Amino acid sequence: MDEFYTLLKQYNSDNSNEALPEWTKIYSESTPPVYWTVLKNILNNYSRNNSVFEIGAGAGDILALILNLGFQNVVGIEKDLFLTGIANKKLEHFFKRKATVVHGKYPMSISKPNILIQVNCVYFENIYSKEDYLIQLKSFYQNASPDYFLLEVIDSSFIAESKAFPNFVRLSEKNIQDTFTGKTIDSFKTYEYPINTSSKRLYLIS
Ligand SMILES: C[S@@+](CC[C@H](N)C(=O)[O-])C[C@H]1O[C@@H](n2cnc3c(N)ncnc32)[C@H](O)[C@@H]1O
Numbered sequence: 001m002d003e004f005y006t007l008l009k010q011y012n013s014d015n016s017n018e019a020l021p022e023w024t025k026i027y028s029e030s031t032p033p034v035y036w037t038v039l040k041n042i043l044n045n046y047s048r049n050n051s052v053f054e055i056g057a058g059a060g061d062i063l064a065l066i067l068n069l070g071f072q073n074v075v076g077i078e079k080d081l082f083l084t085g086i087a088n089k090k091l092e093h094f095f096k097r098k099a100t101v102v103h104g105k106y107p108m109s110i111s112k113p114n115i116l117i118q119v120n121c122v123y124f125e126n127i128y129s130k131e132d133y134l135i136q137l138k139s140f141y142q143n144a145s146p147d148y149f150l151l152e153v154i155d156s157s158f159i160a161e162s163k164a165f166p167n168f169v170r171l172s173e174k175n176i177q178d179t180f181t182g183k184t185i186d187s188f189k190t191y192e193y194p195i196n197t198s199s200k201r202l203y204l205i206s
Contacts, residue, residue, distance in 0.1 A: 004039075004068045005032045007021070008061060019082065020059065023120070027061040034162075035119050035152055035190040036065060038202050042150060042188075043069055046115065053077075053113035053144060054196065055106045056121030060087025066117075067095045076101040077108070108141040116146035122154060122169050130168040134179045140153065141180070149180075149205040152190055158199035165198055180205050 012028040026033050030060065048070040055078030059061055059159045066074050078084045084103040118140065127133050141149050153163045156172040177185055183205050191200035 001127065002032065002037075004065070007094070008064055011057075012061075014162035015090075017086075018199075020086070021083075024059045027059070033120075033190075035200070035202055036062070038190055039117070039119060040065060040069065042204055043071070043115075046148070050147075051075075051111075052117065053110060053146070055116070055118040055140060056098065056123065057084075057087050057101045058120070059083055059112040060090045060101060061076065062117065062119060063087065063091060063100055067091065067097075067100075067120045071115075074100060075110075075113075075159055077104050077106045077110075079103075079105040084086075107140055110144060112180060114146060115148045115150065116141065116144045117150045119152040119201050120163060120200075121152075121200045124166070124169055128168065129176070130171075131166050133142065134171070134175060138179050144170070147206060151176075151205060152200055152202040155201045158193050160193060160198075162198060169199075176203050176205070 003018045009028055016028065043066065050071065051073035052066050052071050054063055054076035057078040060076070063076045076086060076087065076135060080100050081103050084101050087101040088099055090100055124133055127136060137151065154169050155170045156170045158170055159166065173187060186204040188202045191198055195201045
């Protein structure tokens with residue numbers, strides 16, 4: 001078991017709060033979610049000089065992983081003000097750094113990061129079709145113009161009814177290839193229904 005995850009899990013349990021969304025509890029479980037480990041294995045291949053930007057930082061658990069791996073130039077954005085505070089408090093506790101997470105809604109103008117991360121963050125406000133959802137994903141990527149985009153999406157193999165994940169956010173490898181034409185694309189299974197609440201895949205686009 002990851003030594004840092006044990007500390008993070010303990011911090012999250014000690015600071016549990018009824019106002020926190022249900023999904024934050026995955027970081028109080030005895031083992032980390034699969035996408036945490038997949039992300040860690042991918043990031044371990046990269047120089048720690050690379051800058052990292054996370055879209056939808058939530059309670060800061062992914063940024064905590066990234067900082068613990070030794071990346072220094074790290075920023076996240078979170079649209080929920082309460083979670084932004086929770087995340088910054090957590091990152092200050094572990095890494096003695098302030099204001100790692102900016103409160104705001106992506107996309108916004110940012111300096112080009114080497115690595116752009118969007119995991120466990122399915123965002124589709126005012127979007128009702130797969131075509132528009134893919135256009136948004138591409139625009140998120142183009143807004144940052146990163147060297148590497150680590151993007152986790154709901155996989156098209158997930159066919160159960162779900163209000164949280166309408167059909168148009170369920171993507172196949174072909175959808176990703178057609179959206180990011182000319183890029184090198186690897187992918188890793190992260191969640192699998194019914195063991196998890198959906199099936200997800202994390203794409204490495206470079
Ligand atoms: C399910 S949480 C996951 C957080 C984190 N990525 C993790 O894996 O622990 C997704 C977060 O993304 C935030 N979010 C969604 N769309 C966003 C956007 N366009 N800009 C900023 N934050 C966003 C939500 O408020 C939510 O806190």
